[in-house]
Amino acid sequence: MSGVQPADEDVHLVGRSAQLDRLAALADRARAGSPVVAVVEGPAGVGKSALLHRFRRGRPGVTWVAGLSWERDRPGELARRLLDAPDAGTDPVALGTALVRAWGAAPHVVVVDDALDADPMSLQALASAAARLDDAPLLLLLVRSGAAGAEAVDLLDRLPAVRLPVPPLTPEQTRLLAARATGVDLPLPVARRLSDHVGGIPRHLLEVLRDAPPVRWSDWQTRLPAPTTVQRRVEAALLACSPPARALVQAAAVLGAEPVLADAVVLGEVDEPIAALDEACAAGLLALQAGHGLDALAFPGRFVRGAVHATLAPARRHDLHLRAAEVVTDETDRLRHRVEAAPLPDPTLADELVALAERKAAEGAWAVVAGALIDAARISPSRADREDRLLRAVDALAGAGLLGQAVDALAEVEALPSGPHRDAVLAYVAVQRGRRAEAESYLDAAWERRGTDRAAAAVVCQRRVLHALAEWDGDGLVRWAGRAVEHAQPDAPAAVESRAIVGLGHAARGEVAEAFTAYRAAIAESPSGPQHQRARMGLGWLHLAQDDPDAARRELEYAVPPVSATASAAGRTGSNRISLWALAWLARTRFALGDWSGALEAVDRAELLVVATGLELLRPLVHGTGAQVRALRGEPDAAERHLRLGGAAALDYTVMAVPALLARAHVAEAAADYGAVVRHLTPLAVRSPRGGIDEPGFWPWHDVYANALVRTDRLAEADAFLAPLEAAAARRRHRSTGARLGVVRGRLLGARGDVAGAEAAFARARDLLAPLPLPYDRARTDFAHGLTLRRAGRRRDAAELLTTARQEFAALGAQVHVDRCDRELKTARPSAGTPDGLTEQERTVSALVATGMSNKEVAAEMVLSVKTVQFHLTRVYAKLGVRSRAELAARRAGG
Structure with a gap:
């Protein structure tokens, strides 16, 4: 029952160390008596089987069986093969019970490759076996790949199992695989282009690498071929089609990625279009676009259109593109078809393309400009014209935010004078x-x-x-x-x-x-078009900075492309670059308004656009919001991921460095690590000159830094830092900045014992925030005020404020602050003590110390001095009869 292990497995298994480690951990868990069912998932050709072949090497007790599509209609066939019992019957429960007995008590690994190709009854038997494993030392691995019926998919989806995804290769992994397979060290831009072309699928990548000469990989304008297996399948399917269906498919491929049926019918001269369309869809050569009728066509799979186009003989291709130029109505499409039909340089056509580019440049449609100029450069007979048009094309690619393509062309640009x-x-x-x-x-x-x-x-x-x-x-x-x-x-x-x-x-x-x-x-x-998009984005940013997030949301949502728009589609109608700016600020706007789920949705969309475009400038701004929301929700791992992806160095651009540092400060603040907050923001505080980063409203880092100074007892520094900023906020009449700084001023005065002054500062902050839709700022104000009163001994007043703050934080989903409010409320409400003899404050100190916090960290968390924490801890030790932090942690863990 063992499969055939590929001979070149060692060479071609790249980027799978994390999955191998996970499989080994699952095997160890199963061997210890906790049976594991895992589904190994990923697109076809991504290397799931190769991964499992590597995993089973040198590992005894592995049974391997593969689902076979021609056995789907033979109930129980795969289960009987697993049992090596041809007469085992067709009852899924009986088969499942027999499988459990066959696997026995010895450690065992069972791999079911191509599980979706198995007959449904065998999948039911496997599910029955999984439900009866108890403490059997078994690891059952189901590989999800291949086509399947709805019943098999549903069975696998409902199976309680660990999901182990096998992701596509990254550009760096693509580069490594290319070096191993061909001995060629690809430049990273070329590797990125290859990775995009094949979707990161190793099987397809290897086929393209083997079939295309290396010189083609480095030419950024070369159209890469479809993988050999896809090309052969498409050719065979076309040959099997009737002439009308074949003509319809070829015409559609000439028209583009999203052809219109009516145009394809005219171009292909198809008399019976519905019958031809039905046949083409059944052959897997055409599909209907979701959400449309029969008019909008698509190609199933990323390579089918290119493979169909590659089958056209030169004369046929020339003829179809010339006639397509007469069929389509869009000027850009007409010129594109004429270029496709031009076998030789054509200065007249090149000039027409340049004229189109100039008209579209005036509209700011930079993706269209780039395409027209690339075509013009290709068919221009003069070297000077080719170089000039190439430069303008790369410039337009950058303007559209299609930076990956621009980077691909950099070597050619850098070689110019x-x-x-x-x-x-x-x-x-x-x-x-x-x-x-x-x-x-x-x-x-x-x-x-x-x-x-x-x-x-x-x-x-x-x-x-x-x-x-x-x-x-x-x-x-x-x-x-x-x-x-x-x-x-x-x-x-x-x-x-x-x-x-x-x-x-x-x-x-x-x-x-x-x-x-x-x-x-x-x-x-610019009342419409991409320049209008640019102006609306900037206006939205300005509204956000000037305390009008509702107006900001309106402008920024206008400047963001629809959810269904892809990076390339957005680039055609506007600028990916501006869309990304708008999404980044929309995330901040929604955060300010309290719509944190909406903020994360904007972050997710922006993250995809950053990856698609390569616009590194905005990466920290995008991930900064994600890091803050995740940290406040109590999701430290997710917050750390955003910090990692949104990092920037101190000498990077300001719009990179400030949000990156502020994100780290926000995450540290959520963890009550105020020393870290100070460290992260000190580069901004000592920056000279600080320039526009002190202008109220745009980069709100000052209150975060000043608050951390107060919480770490650096009161004089905090006072000196606050004074000029408070004056600037008053001059600008900037309400939210004045309120945020006022909250810190209240904490500072409270720490100095001036409770009346602190109360006045908090009251002014509330007055400034009253007309503004900023729920998180209001909650922070109530929380800070409550902490200050609790420290001053006004426990009842503190409890009222902390209760209000807790409700506000809970409505936002700020779980970190909800938990903090709960701890503070225990100490703020009057209490005669607890069953173990500890006061509420002593219990809170002991709970925090037991989690591993230092006295300094507990002091910052509870707004106490370190000496006060030490005093409480000494009393806790005496009351509980423990002598160390370790004993205290053990005592609390034991209840």
Whole structure:
């Protein structure tokens, strides 16, 4: 019953160490007498069987059986093969009982490969056996792959089992597999392109690597072929089709990834379209788009369209594309088909493509611009034209947020002669990748080489605007935006985009009225299209910073593409880059409004877009919100994942460094580790000059840092830090900043014994927050006020505030603060003691110490001094008769 182990398994099993470790742990658990049923999942070809072959190597007692699709209609057949008993019958319960007896008491591993191809009765027998395993030392591994009926899928879904996913390969793992299989060290951009092309599936990757010469892998414009197995299957299916069905499929493949049936019928000259469509769908060559009728077609699987297109003879392909240019109505599609039909350079067609690109650039449709210029460069007879159009195409790719494609082309761009246009393009890509020093170097070089070319100078200025935005340099942003408008024609993209961004520059230097004026003008100038998207995003960000999250949500939701839009689709109609900015700020907006589930939904969408586009600049901003929400919900592992993905270095761009540091501070604050909060935010506090990061509303880190100073008894430092910020918030009349700083001021005064002053500070904070829809800030105010009163001995008043805060935190889902309120309420409510003789405060101290907290950490958590904690702990030891923290932990663990 053993399968055939692939000879090249050692070479091709890449990136599976975590899954192998998990399998070994499951085997150990089963061997110890806890039977385990696990389902190994992943797309076909991802390497599930190879993983299990590696796992069973050198491991005794492994039984291997595979589901066979031609046995699905033979009830109990797979179970009988497992039992090696052809006459074992067809009752699933009896078969399951027999399996348990056959496996016996010896440690054993059973692998059922291609489980969905097994007959349903055998799957029922396996489920019955799993229910009767008791303490048998068995690991049952079911490999989920292959096509199946609904009954088999349902059986596997309902089986109580550990799920072990086998993920697709990452670009780095793709690179390693390519090196092992072919001996070629692929550049990472090429490996990323290959990984995207094959969906990270090792089987498909190996086929493409073996069938395409290495020179093709490094050409970013080359269309990679379908894997050999897919190509052969598609060719066989086409040959088996009737001529009308074959013609319909070929016409659809020529039209594009989402063809319209009516166009395919006309192009393919199909007389009986419904019959042909039915046959093509049955052959697995076409499908209907979900949510549509019969008019919208799709291709089942990522390679089918390309494989069909590859079967077309040159003359047939030329003819179909020429006629498709007459069938389709969209100007971009018409030109694309003419390019596909052009076997030789065509300067006239290239000029038409450039003209289209210029019109679309005025609209900000950068993905369309990029496609037109790439095509124009390919068919341009002049080398100078090819180089110029290539540069403009890569620039447009970066503008659309299709950074992966832009990075793929960098080697070709870097090989071009230095000049303002080339250096500006390289700077643009560097900004989007978050490479501050590299962008600065290219921008300096581009400005020095601009000469008398005003258009080139305008582009360099506009790139400087983006660089200043990433650095949150309001003065630089406004200055370079003015220069861009001065050098460019009024309707040139450099001028239009600079006018759409300049409002943020005004805001970063405190000119809020000018910022709103600039955005009203930008929206009026571009009432629709991608430039309108850009202006609405900026206006939403501005509203959020100016304490109007409801207006911010309205603007930002407009600027975000629909949930169904893919990265490429968003790029065609707008800018992935702007969509990502909008999603990042929408997450913050929803967090502020108390919609934390909505905030996480925006984070999840933005994370996918970051991965799809490679826009590293915004990664920390996206993951910062995720880290904060997960930490406050009491999900430390999920919060740590966001911190890991959203990290940034101190010398990175400001819009990277500030949210990354603030996220770490938020997670540390949720864990009551205020020393860590101070450490994380000190780089911002000592930064000189701090520039726009002190402008109220945009980067709210100051109260977090000042609060941590108070909680670590650095009161003088906190006072000195707060004073100028409070004055700035008052000058700007910024309510939420004034309230947050006021809460810290209240805690500071309370720590100094000025309870009356603290109460006044908390009252002012509440007044400032009263008209604002900021529930988390209100809850924090009540909580801080309650802690301050509890420390001052006003336990009844403290209990009322803490009860209110608990309700507010519970409504938000802030479980960390709910638990904290519960602990505080135990000490705030008057009590004569507890059965073990401890006061409520002594019980709280002992509980926290028993979790492993130091006295300093307990003091920060309970807003007490370290000496007070030590006093309580000494009394706890005496009352309970223990002598150490270890004994205390053991006493509490034992009840």
